[in-house]
Amino acid sequence: MAGLGLAAGLGGSGLSLLTGCSDGKVSGSATGATFPPPDPSSPWWMQGVFAPVKQEVVAHDLPIRGALPPELSGWFMRNGSNPTNGDSEHWFLGDGMVHAVRLENGRATTYQNRWVDTPIHRAGGGLMSAGPPGGPVGQSNVSVVAHGGRFYSLGEIGWPYLIDPETLSTRPTDFDGALTTYFTAHPRPDPITGELHAFGYGLVAPYLTYHVVSPTGALTYSSEIDLGRPIMMHDFAITDRDAIFWDLPVVFDMSAVSQGALKAFKWRPETGARIGVMPLGGPTSAIRWVEVDPCFVYHCSNAHREGDEVVVDVCRLPSAMTDTYDDRPSRIERWRINTAGPELTLSAETLSDMRMDLPSIDRRWSGRQNRFGWFANAVDDGPGGAVQLPGITRLDTTTGETDSWLPGAWLAAGEGVFAPAGTGEGEGYIVAFVTDRRTMASSLAILDAMDMRAGPVAWIDLPQRVPVGFHGAWMADA
Numbered sequence: 001m002a003g004l005g006l007a008a009g010l011g012g013s014g015l016s017l018l019t020g021c022s023d024g025k026v027s028g029s030a031t032g033a034t035f036p037p038p039d040p041s042s043p044w045w046m047q048g049v050f051a052p053v054k055q056e057v058v059a060h061d062l063p064i065r066g067a068l069p070p071e072l073s074g075w076f077m078r079n080g081s082n083p084t085n086g087d088s089e090h091w092f093l094g095d096g097m098v099h100a101v102r103l104e105n106g107r108a109t110t111y112q113n114r115w116v117d118t119p120i121h122r123a124g125g126g127l128m129s130a131g132p133p134g135g136p137v138g139q140s141n142v143s144v145v146a147h148g149g150r151f152y153s154l155g156e157i158g159w160p161y162l163i164d165p166e167t168l169s170t171r172p173t174d175f176d177g178a179l180t181t182y183f184t185a186h187p188r189p190d191p192i193t194g195e196l197h198a199f200g201y202g203l204v205a206p207y208l209t210y211h212v213v214s215p216t217g218a219l220t221y222s223s224e225i226d227l228g229r230p231i232m233m234h235d236f237a238i239t240d241r242d243a244i245f246w247d248l249p250v251v252f253d254m255s256a257v258s259q260g261a262l263k264a265f266k267w268r269p270e271t272g273a274r275i276g277v278m279p280l281g282g283p284t285s286a287i288r289w290v291e292v293d294p295c296f297v298y299h300c301s302n303a304h305r306e307g308d309e310v311v312v313d314v315c316r317l318p319s320a321m322t323d324t325y326d327d328r329p330s331r332i333e334r335w336r337i338n339t340a341g342p343e344l345t346l347s348a349e350t351l352s353d354m355r356m357d358l359p360s361i362d363r364r365w366s367g368r369q370n371r372f373g374w375f376a377n378a379v380d381d382g383p384g385g386a387v388q389l390p391g392i393t394r395l396d397t398t399t400g401e402t403d404s405w406l407p408g409a410w411l412a413a414g415e416g417v418f419a420p421a422g423t424g425e426g427e428g429y430i431v432a433f434v435t436d437r438r439t440m441a442s443s444l445a446i447l448d449a450m451d452m453r454a455g456p457v458a459w460i461d462l463p464q465r466v467p468v469g470f471h472g473a474w475m476a477d478a
Ligand SMILES: [Fe+2]
Pocket: 008, 009, 142, 185, 186, 234, 298, 299, 471
């Protein structure tokens, strides 16, 4: 199974995640959505705004509508699934392709896209590739991150790939031999120490490894956590004192691999669910667990300490990877884990009923008490349909108030990434690729992060369509 490259973390049976319309807050009618149904002759992820592009393109001096904030100088990069051979078993399983836009002093100087140079891509695409666990396997299609002056493409399983921002050429890295297991796509920065905290999960033992990367990019700590079973764990959380993991019942069944790579993950709520809290930086042997009602969480927004309590904001699904497509919706939930006594205790509350996922925060507040999260709104077309991402919403976690940009039926948005421009939390912009379903033209939209309703302050028109993908990052110039 070393070659499995499981991607991004949208949704249960792969399509679903989020849904919905039943609360009337974000719905087809609210957005005026009258999406044409996907052509049943091919998978939805091969069609329309999801369809892969065939060309690697470089373009300069991109046209701008509106006023591009001159204080944004750096790269916006985003990863996604783009099957090399024009087909993939699942939306999550296409080859990684990074799309990048360079902003500089009010100009959009460059757009470029390029496949991540994985063995799978070199072989022409497909699911499996040779290589031992921890090797340069997987599609590297989930996310990108900047750390220690380097840029990385990250996948669900496998090694990171270093990205040259000027060319988007990539090469795998094992941190000079220090990485002997996997490294997943959702590392967490500690803004005070400058360290990057991460983990890797495996389909064969070791099932979970915790990593720490130094401010200069050296892997300084890597230690196993005994889970006892292979599960899907897409994200984790940190506070300034803790690392938090969720051992949730999407269990990998090796005997079911012949059914398909993702179908080997089974929803097994009877096996229990638990959340682990350990000291940030280790040792992993000090992890303590508390049971939680079975659920699934792909993504966490942020976590922080409040005295004896670890507070974790997550996008919670009631289930995932079920056979019956009842995995939705995802809601924003807050876990409070009290660590004072000999046994951890847990309480949970819903922060928002709006169906949302793909969280972004002002990462200067990573692991600290933050107020705002930005999320992709999500509506799906039901079984067999594609997840739709009709807008981006800012959630005030202190009041539950929301501030949404819902651009309309024909505009497909995606994850909105926070780009700081100022010193206070939320002072900055939300950056997101969007595509017009009528023309299939894509733009980079830039919104005032504290005034989402107002819509973009600038649009950068791109020379080709950017397929709806997974996770991006704003990488400001040093
Ligand atoms: Fe993700």
